[in-house]
Amino acid sequence: PRALSLWNAFVSQELCAHNQDLNTNDRVSSGFIKTLAERWAAMSNEEREDVSRDKVEELNERREERGRPVPNLAVANFNDTRATLQDVAKELNDLHERTGVEVLLFACRGDQANHLKPWVYRTSERLEEFVELFSGATLGKLAARIEAWCLTGIKGLTKKHKNTVLELKSKVGTLILEKLHATSTRGKPSAMSYLDFANRITLKYGVVLENWPVEVFQAPGRFNSLKYLNTLYSAWE
Template identity: 30%
Template sequence: MARQKKASNFDKLLHASRRVGSTARKPWRIRAKRIGIKLTAGQKSERKKQRAAQKQSYKEALLKVHQQIYAAAAEIHERFIHLPTELIATDIFQSERLQSSTKNVGRYNAFVSLQSKLMNAEVPEGQPRQKVNELSKKIAKKWEVMSEEEKDAATREELAHLRDRRANKEVGEHRVSATAAQDSVLTLQRVQESLERLTMRTGDEHLLITTRGSNKVYHKPYVFASSNRVVEFFSNAYKEIPADMGYRMDAFMVSGVEGLARTHVQILAQMKKDIAGLIFRKLQESVGNVKVGRMIYLGFEEQITKRFGIVVKNWPLKEFKNPSCVSTKSELELLWHAWDSGTAHFYRMTTQEYSDWLAIASGPAVIQSGDDRQGSGDGSSSGEAETGGQAAADERLSSTSGSGIQVPSGASPSPASGLAPPSNFVAMNMVTDSSGDAVAVRKRGSRKKHSDAGKPRKGRAGAAGNEAV
């Protein structure tokens, strides 16, 4: 069976970071309830003695092998006097414990998995399932009589499924807290054994602290120090033993930043920053290849709509303004969800829509006056005409095309002689809410004239006087 090329540690971490959290961990084997045999107290005592004797004999066998290794190291030392016996013994003990390469999933593996499922599907419910080693001979006979095309066709889907199952087993996220805790403890115990052996071989010192990442997992902090020297170092340097440091780290990881004392003002400031960044990214995506310096709210008509032909649709708030000017948390959350979900978005007008918008933006205000109302012959009074004129103006301004863009009315607009809306609002659909109605957009007001406008600056006046002298 072909072996995969050993990947570097960086490649392994990169691969794991891409896949972690993307899929939930799935069960990869089926377990049946084991039928146990109850033992008497005498049988339990006898088995306990057998296990103790077996453990003792195993330790004696290991000790004997170690003595043989040190004896072999002493023999090598006689040939290489410049090398100490301890170094030779360490070199003998040095070996890779962890698996360095894995077998690739082959077609026969996929065929065995598929046939095992099909054969076990015929087993009545409640009966023990057949093991792979019991079915291997039958499956091998079927595999031998198949052609290459039949093998490819039979194993193509199952082969991809096996590869996904292997990746899921390695980096799949646990959905059950008890399973995740058990996986953490067992894995950490194997890591501790590896570190202990590494210390025996090389003399390196280690400190391992592992805690939960959230309060959804239930296991206590795992702290391992390779020797008392590590504990003494932390006691002298940090005035704290590693076990206490592990509990502190666990408390911080569970509570995180949310557990720290954060004021309401800091939370709102972070929300405003995130929303402003999100809206700016959406604007840059709508504009395309043209680089936009920043999002303009005050003066959106001149800086954004007139330059790029872009309007805002489904703005969730009553007024179009910078998120930094929003004062309530509920409005900020509404604004974030609207833009994050795509409900509120930028719309780029077509050429015709942009021409219609320019015709209204550059023309006079469309407001019907009281005289116009009387001239139409409806017989209403002047007061009613003024009120009706304002309503008619609002009616004309709210007439939009299907895309929410203002289109000019059939009648040519005339200069307004009645009441006009405030000059700092633009009565055009550059920004619309979810119902398609226009949202008020403030214009950038004219700047206040400086008191020293037109006067030469002191520096320039002094320089001019020096030149004259």
């Protein structure tokens, strides 16, 4: 921007005073500017500097403040990451062309404040085919899972697993009791008994249980393996 002149400062100063007296922020007429120009022409250089010096400093400070960018760390981090990854990808492309080395690279954010989307680089489709074959997921889905792991960590995964196990235990227990009620012709048992099934269920209600689908016969609530719980649920369903 061009430097502020004493005339600019003088006009700004007098205009503020004029508008303040009129209690308005409207622009003034050309007649008022003409009057200012006549006053300005009648002043000496020293008078012009004296009357405008403070206003020049004020306007320069305002200009500097207005032009100062508001810092945004998240955006700065995102731009830095994106530019760096582009440079890395270029270097790896050159390496692959020179040597034939295959490279698979994942990048994801480590905290919620970061704007980076899961990013994947691979030098050839062979790597992508390998990942899909042995993981059953595309590179995009795998990158999303890696990001979820990095954001929630082992605590988040453990909590999710625990909630899933508890929910499945309840579903299996409820399903088995429903099947028992549907099978029994001597009334509805208030609960399923696993410790003394022969006496409490078979002898009392005439129900026999065959082909229990897992190795151990016990209440679903005592299983902590999703494999066994899923097997029980599928079998009884």
